[in-house]
Amino acid sequence: MEQLEQLFSTVLTRHVFLIFGVLSVIGAGAMIFSRNAVHSVIGFLLAMLSIAGAYLCLRAEFLAMAQILVYAGGIVVLFLFVVMLVEMTKYKERKIFQTQTPVALVVVLISAVTFLGVFLKTIFGKSAEVALTLNPELTGDGLNAATHNVQAVSRGLFADYLLPFEILSVILLVALVGAVVLAKSERG
Amino acid sequence: MPFAESLWGNLVQDLPLLVPVLFLWIVGTLMLWPLGSWLLKSMPKRQWSGITFVVLLVTLVLVFRTPAGQGFSGMFQVDGLTTGFQILAIVAAAITVILSQPQLNALKEQSVEYYALILFSTSGMMLLVGATDLVSLYMALELMALCIYILVGYLREQDRGIEAGIKYFLLGAFSSGLLVYGMSLIFAAAGGKTTNLAALNQALALAPRNAELMIFTGVILVLAGFGFKVAAVPFHMWSPDVYDGAPTPITAFLSTAPKAAALGAFVRLFGTAFNGVHGDWAAPLSFMAAASMILGNIAALRQQSMKRLLAYSSIAHVGYMLLAVLSHDAQAGAQAIWLYMLTYLLMQGGVFAVIIYLQGKGEGERIEDFRGLSKRRPMLAFAMLVFMLSLGGIPPMLGFFAKFYLFKLAIEQGFVTLTVLAFLTSAISAYYYLNVVATMYFKEAPEGEAQPMGSGLSIVVFATCLLVLVGTCLGPWLMDWTARIVLV
Secondary structure: OOHHHHHHHHHHHHHHHHHHHHHHHHHHHHHHHHHOOOHHHHHHHHHHHHHHHHHHOOOOOOHHHHHHHHHHHHHHHHHHHHHHHHHHHHHHHOOOOOOOHHHHHHHHHHHHHHHHHHHHHHHHHOOOOOOOOOOOOOHHHHHOOOOOOHHHHHHHHHHHOOHHHHHHHHHHHHHHHHHHHHHHOOOO | OOHHHHHEEEHHHHHHHHHHHHHHHHHHHHHHHHHHHHHHHHHHHHHHHHHHHHHHHHHHHHHHHHOOOOOOOOEEEEEEHHHHHHHHHHHHHHHHHHHHHHHHHHHOOOOHHHHHHHHHHHHHHHHHHEEOOOOHHHHHHHHHHHHHHHHHHOOOOOOOHHHHHHHEEEEEHHHHHHHHHHHHHHHOOOOOOOOEEEEEEHHHOOOOOOHHHHHHHHHHHHHHHHHHHHOOOOOOHHHHHHHOOOHHHHHHHHHHHHHHHHHHHHHHHHHHHHOOHHHHHHHHHHHHHHHHHHHHHHHHHHHOOOHHHHHHHHHHHHHHHHHHHHHOOOOHHHHHHHHHHHHHHHHHHHOOOOOOOOOOHHOOEEEHOOOHHHOOHHHHHHHHHHHHHOOOOOOOHHHHHHHHHHHHHHHHHHOHHHHHHHHHHHHHHHHHHHHHHHHHHHHHOOOOOOOOOOOOHHHHHHEEEHHHHHHHHHHHHHHHHHHHOOOO
């Protein structure tokens, strides 16, 4: 049983993680490229669920659950509502953003090749005497004191990353105010 | 609960550092809701700019009273750089608020939210310049930028305004993406242990050799992200359209406050965290500085619209200031940028006050509209002359001393070619600044009589002009004095 667990935690997890990663990229691609708005939302759902899966592989159970609740549950439903309420059919045939496709393709290709090169060089580089660790391991006071997952998240938020967390709350307030300011029909 | 107690203890200890920011947050929120709805009943809406101005003055006092120190698990630090650039952001916001009053009155677009957003944006800048961690730096940057996206698109009945808002938002979001991706690469390359700037510098020095390319890519991406924020060539494409389409007071805000804050954070980030990998970013940044100086000044030569001219000249000014970011000595660089930005925001504030005055008369913002201003309003034309000469860096004006200080630093640091280029392009810039002066003094005035200027605008023009003139007289001492203010 222990051996099985070990196998699960090392080899299998890494492969499952990769599978989830590929799935999320496929989902994101489907979201961008599909012509039908509902298909786009389904693609988005796939991407979000796979990211939740990836979080699970990284042993961040709480984050995975939050991801499913917030994105897969809340945001996707919201998107579907918008898609339902807005008549998308009349924008279907217009080619508004497609005048620059060739240029965009070239740029994307160049950057994809560049980044591939960077990662290949980093992982299999000649001078790789010391292997580069790609396992993030934050060391804050709060995180060190945490004994399990949810505790680590809460201590990360309220101890080590308190200031960014609070700034984030102000950003949300500003976003709300901004939405009202820009959507209000009349300033009396 | 020892953990909770230590949390509380830390909070009590760290909160004094954030007092000015918290004050802005509280006042901004109150304005939006209880205080706002209570005051709205009892007074006309145009008083909001006055209230906001007073709030900003109080914040300025609070900034001066904030003790130096570090807190929030190394996320935020108050030192000379923080205080200095916080002052710049607040002064720029205060000028914007006074300028906004007549403009929004004329457009019948006064609203509480406008002023609250300026306050929130200022708080973002104040956090940004003190951020000593990649996470808090990014969050503060987003807070600052998000408010400005909304303010730029504020006049949503005008097509130009909508275009500017959307353009700025999309490019801003894109550049934030680049910035965060670059940060994540650096975080990974440094071992995935820390996001603190000082610790990151040590970690990057110890990074394995095969991580070098990843660090380089990360640094370049962060550089591109900041390039977008300060509108340096080749990431400047948004700037003229956004300057043109935004409400004019917001253009004044955009060309001073976020640039000051972003440059402050730029110096801190590159001077602290990426100090050890100076070789990675020196060449790209030199290119950005040189390209900004050349393209900004040459493109400004052909502009007919005053706002576009100022947009391109602002790109050029950022090019000069990037020379100071290049410096190996972060402290001297911060001081040079601080002095330059201070003089720049005074001059910009004055120029935009004059533009808003002309706009209020329905003349628009073309350079042609300035013709004969010396006959119509001699004092205004004189103030404009002072601003233009100073912006052009013509001795013995204040702008000259700021430039001199900057170029002296660049030469001391060994960037001789770039400094020569800066001198040459600066000479080009004199042409288009003097062109405005010539239009004011030597061209016939159009028909029409001189109108009185609003009190707020006159105050801004008078105060900034006076400060520029006083600064001109005190020029040589000013440089010593700056050296004592912005101590990193």
